[in-house]
Amino acid sequence: MQLPFELTILGSSSAVPTSxxxxxxxxxxxxxxxxxxxxxxxxQHQIRKNKLSFGKINHIFISHLHGDHIFGLxxxxxxxxxxxxxxxxxxxANSNLQKLIQFQLDFLGNEELGFRLVFHPLNxxxxxxxxxxxxxxxxxxxxxxxxxxxxxxxxxxxxxPNIIKEMVKKYxxxxxxIKNIKxxxxxxxxxxxRIKNEDLVVPAxxxxxxxxxxxxxxxxxxxxxxxxxxxxxxxxxxxDSEKEIAQMTFHSTAKDAAKIAxxxxxxxxLIGHFSARYKNPELLLEEARSTFPETDAVFEDDxxxxxxxx
Amino acid sequence: MQLPFELTILGSSSAVPTSxxxxxxxxxxxxxxxxxxxxxxxxQHQIRKNKLSFGKINHIFISHLHGDHIFGLxxxxxxxxxxxxxxxxxxxANSNLQKLIQFQLDFLGNEELGFRLVFHPLNxxxxxxxxxxxxxxxxxxxxxxxxxxxxxxxxxxxxxPNIIKEMVKKYxxxxxxIKNIKxxxxxxxxxxxRIKNEDLVVPAxxxxxxxxxxxxxxxxxxxxxxxxxxxxxxxxxxxDSEKEIAQMTFHSTAKDAAKIAxxxxxxxxLIGHFSARYKNPELLLEEARSTFPETDAVFEDDxxxxxxxx
Numbered sequence: 001m002q003l004p005f006e007l008t009i010l011g012s013s014s015a016v017p018t019s020x021x022x023x024x025x026x027x028x029x030x031x032x033x034x035x036x037x038x039x040x041x042x043x044q045h046q047i048r049k050n051k052l053s054f055g056k057i058n059h060i061f062i063s064h065l066h067g068d069h070i071f072g073l074x075x076x077x078x079x080x081x082x083x084x085x086x087x088x089x090x091x092x093a094n095s096n097l098q099k100l101i102q103f104q105l106d107f108l109g110n111e112e113l114g115f116r117l118v119f120h121p122l123n124x125x126x127x128x129x130x131x132x133x134x135x136x137x138x139x140x141x142x143x144x145x146x147x148x149x150x151x152x153x154x155x156x157x158x159x160x161p162n163i164i165k166e167m168v169k170k171y172x173x174x175x176x177x178i179k180n181i182k183x184x185x186x187x188x189x190x191x192x193x194r195i196k197n198e199d200l201v202v203p204a205x206x207x208x209x210x211x212x213x214x215x216x217x218x219x220x221x222x223x224x225x226x227x228x229x230x231x232x233x234x235x236x237x238x239x240d241s242e243k244e245i246a247q248m249t250f251h252s253t254a255k256d257a258a259k260i261a262x263x264x265x266x267x268x269x270l271i272g273h274f275s276a277r278y279k280n281p282e283l284l285l286e287e288a289r290s291t292f293p294e295t296d297a298v299f300e301d302d303x304x305x306x307x308x309x310x
Numbered sequence: 311m312q313l314p315f316e317l318t319i320l321g322s323s324s325a326v327p328t329s330x331x332x333x334x335x336x337x338x339x340x341x342x343x344x345x346x347x348x349x350x351x352x353x354q355h356q357i358r359k360n361k362l363s364f365g366k367i368n369h370i371f372i373s374h375l376h377g378d379h380i381f382g383l384x385x386x387x388x389x390x391x392x393x394x395x396x397x398x399x400x401x402x403a404n405s406n407l408q409k410l411i412q413f414q415l416d417f418l419g420n421e422e423l424g425f426r427l428v429f430h431p432l433n434x435x436x437x438x439x440x441x442x443x444x445x446x447x448x449x450x451x452x453x454x455x456x457x458x459x460x461x462x463x464x465x466x467x468x469x470x471p472n473i474i475k476e477m478v479k480k481y482x483x484x485x486x487x488i489k490n491i492k493x494x495x496x497x498x499x500x501x502x503x504r505i506k507n508e509d510l511v512v513p514a515x516x517x518x519x520x521x522x523x524x525x526x527x528x529x530x531x532x533x534x535x536x537x538x539x540x541x542x543x544x545x546x547x548x549x550d551s552e553k554e555i556a557q558m559t560f561h562s563t564a565k566d567a568a569k570i571a572x573x574x575x576x577x578x579x580l581i582g583h584f585s586a587r588y589k590n591p592e593l594l595l596e597e598a599r600s601t602f603p604e605t606d607a608v609f610e611d612d613x614x615x616x617x618x619x620x
Contacts, residue, residue: 015388015389015392016389016392016393017354017355017358017389018358019355019358019359019361022355041351041352041354041355041381041382041385042351042352042355044327044351045327045329045332045351045352048327048328048329049329051329065417065418066418067384067385067388067418068388071351071381071384071385071388072351074377074381075351075377075381078325078377078378078381079325079326079327082325082326083326096417099417100413100414100417103410103413104410107375107406107409107410108375108376108377109457147419
């Protein structure tokens with residue numbers, strides 16, 4: 001059974017929410033780790049609606065300190081206090097965020113949270129590994145917005161290839177050799193026959209990856225960082241007709257997002273963060289698809305699952 | 311045509327929101343004035359969903375400074391800035407709220423709002439008239455919660471009775487007498503006949519009223535203040551089986567709310583602020599109705615309109 005690598009969209013609007021769209025928030029379930037990405041107002045409501053468990057979310061990644069990406073944090077934290085959370089909650093963000101959260105917690109008279117709130121300040125000048133466990137890494141990297149803003153790259157770690165049991169038997173491969181073979185070595189039998197590595201192993205499934213890029217102007221420096229990811233979320237606040245407003249406000253058009261996806265050769269592009277001026281994102285989707293056909297416009301409660309190639 | 315006196319429920323849950331209920335917020339349309347009462351997380355979303363106009367909301371009344379009654383404020387204000395609001399926004403609340411809002415606005419770098427944010431500090435020791443115009447008054451009054459907390463009483467002003475035109479003709483009543491007659495005077499004709507006031511006027515329709523009481527423990531001191539209101543919203547966080555938790559946390563049971571409604575002889579009781587432990591409020595509604603039959607359990611987007619008696 002494959003472990004999940006699945007993205008849930010909690011909020012897809014830009015700063016002014018509409019009656020149907022919430023400000024930015026997403027949850028990535030990466031092999032059982034639940035990563036919350038941004039936390040606009042209403043995120044805790046959307047978490048419940050999508051039957052995600054608060055208690056399983058231990059890591060929150062905040063791209064930048066605009067209200068539509070952070071206003072849901074204090075509500076989420078307050079609810080965690082009320083629900084008696086015990087496990088650490090890690091927040092990866094601009095170091096200033098801690099001041100805001102601390103002020104709010106003090107204001108509300110929360111002396112004892114019952115759990116540790118661990119702040120991890122982000123670097124907005126360069127790419128940085130910010131999370132790693134035995135199966136997953138998370139890297140932050142600079143975007144190009146009006147204020148310091150980071151994207152996030154979530155990667156499953158590459159697995160070793162599987163050794164073919166029949167070959168172990170056939171060539172009487174000693175256990176101490178197996179590690180080397182998994183790492184790519186050939187094998188020489190006791191008779192001196194050289195068996196090629198590719199005949200001894202089945203390659204591991206391709207490690208899966210997801211990149212989150214919001215908010216940002218068109219920014220080609222992204223391309224090498226997100227090269228070949230399976231899934232890319234790239235903001236597309238405006239249609240092509242508003243490209244001057246996009247430039248002025250350091251946002252992207254749908255076409256900008258598609259150009260980045262094309263250059264990076266991603267598997268699938270998701271666009272979101274739509275301006276409230278668009279009643280629906282059909283025009284934006286059309287404009288993106290004309291450059292990069294494998295594009296979806298996200299909506300609340302949408303799920304995107306990345307599967308291993310079989 | 312009657313001017314509206316209509317309450318819209320934006321949020322009906324207590325501190326922990328559920329997948330269907332938002333924390334406390336309501337809008338009262340009192341003769342065209344749109345009063346926002348409390349502002350939990352998600353209020354701006356609910357305002358849009360109910361097609362209420364942000365721009366028409368000029369007065370916000372905040373009962374107390376618990377998160378589930380205020381976390382939506384900064385998002386609402388930020389959206390007003392983005393939408394280019396110009397008219398004053400009045401906030402009636404504990405004076406400490408201004409510090410929180412100012413800190414958040416400074417944090418977000420909002421130097422120029424484009425409109426005035428006018429804070430009106432509330433008195434939590436005694437009843438006080440906090441708003442008055444030619445048609446409506448709003449009075450705050452203390453509740454009994456863990457922290458300083460006020461209820462709000464919204465009253466249409468009593469109108470003068472209407473003079474009966476046929477009588478003006480019949481008795482040749484001079485214009486200068488009409489004001490006195492409307493104020494209750496009898497009239498003496500030129501022949502010396504005394505005409506009783508009640509034969510000259512039609513009484514004005516009864517002035518309508520709404521009282522908001524949340525959060526509070528059972529608190530009989532409310533009764534004289536809200537006596538005879540048409541509509542009473544009283545929190546009912548718990549069922550009778552949890553009455554000890556209710557007392558400990560300074561909340562009410564559904565029965566408590568009903569007892570207050572009964573003693574105050576209100577027209578209709580609305581209960582809300584339900585604990586997330588109740589999947590639906592049927593039990594609470596039943597318990598309240600056993601004491602005060604004219605009770606409704608509120609839900610998001612419900613509307614309650616108070617009409618003049620015809």
